[in-house]
Amino acid sequence: MKRCLVAAVALLLSAPLAAQFADTTRDYLREYDRDGDGRVSLGEYQDKLSDVFRQMDRNGNGIVDLDEFDPAVVGPNTRPISLARHRARLAEVFRRQDVNRDGYLDMRELGAPPR
Numbered sequence: 001m002k003r004c005l006v007a008a009v010a011l012l013l014s015a016p017l018a019a020q021f022a023d024t025t026r027d028y029l030r031e032y033d034r035d036g037d038g039r040v041s042l043g044e045y046q047d048k049l050s051d052v053f054r055q056m057d058r059n060g061n062g063i064v065d066l067d068e069f070d071p072a073v074v075g076p077n078t079r080p081i082s083l084a085r086h087r088a089r090l091a092e093v094f095r096r097q098d099v100n101r102d103g104y105l106d107m108r109e110l111g112a113p114p115r
Contacts, residue, residue: 065080
């Protein structure tokens with residue numbers, strides 16, 4: 001009886017959490033899906049995640065130099081990074097997230113951590 005009660009409570013709590021996660025993931029997809037086709041292409045993924053790069057590149061030279069990094073994240077292995085290298089790294093992550101290898105990320109793939 002106690003086990004059934006715990007399972008019932010867990011089920012009741014998980015439904016709203018699952019719905020909230022789905023709504024959040026759907027919103028997340030909309031941020032990336034610039035053409036509104038319900039999926040995210042490599043270009044859309046790179047463009048969205050390069051927005052922060054462009055904000056960090058204060059001098060606009062296409063490279064985030066050491067002095068443009070937040071001092072809190074600069075460590076001994078921190079190196080300047082070019083936009084081209086940043087986008088190449090994003091392509092690697094995209095390929096790992098594209099589990100079904102169709103060249104796009106759907107809502108489930110986009111919301112899951114890369115493998």
